[in-house]
Amino acid sequence: AQSVTQPDIHITVSEGASLELRCNYSYGATPYLFWYVQSPGQGLQLLLKYFSGDTLVQGIKGFEAEFKRSQSSFNLRKPSVHWSDAAEYFCAVGEYNAGNMLTFGGGTRLMVKP
């Protein structure tokens, strides 16, 4: 069965600093991968996704992620964090053989220091 691990439950960064959120997955075939963001008490918004092709994916709000097959990772990055980026971030992996089913990681809560 596929699984997704987000090793960091909480991360605090200073405004203007760079950010990297880690995501590791376990999946037998080539996965498709997503990063979502959730503000408190809200639904999830898609930041970016990898389906095929270029392994460096650009998303909204200045985020990017890189798919590294050899490391089974899909880490999310942003060069300069803004206070409005404080939220919870979820990585998810998709399953080719069952429609569009997703398995989510446990999430990383990002706090931004002024």
Next chain:
Amino acid sequence: DGGITQSPKYLFRKEGQNVTLSCEQNLNHDAMYWYRQDPGQGLRLIYYSQIVNDFQKGDIAEGYSVSREKKESFPLTVTSAQKNPTAFYLCASSIPRPGETQYFGPGTRLLVL
């Protein structure tokens, strides 16, 4: 604007009571999903439906039931058999094809009185 609506925003359940959470979408998506979110556990799939009049159990279906009589609607009932229903419930929809984005509603928070 196209999107997904969930109601109510907050719902209170008494002991032994069934409650129903509403999810409506106007994105013309065939697939719809219900997730439960608990702190630190990410999202867990309760039920999903890839077409009208058909649905399948997810990882944690016990104590829940759904129906899919219309393409736009996928209501979730939390039955009295669900002993720990306090959670944030999220509905999503998508085109039922690998790699397609799931779009999420704003969620319903269920609390037990």
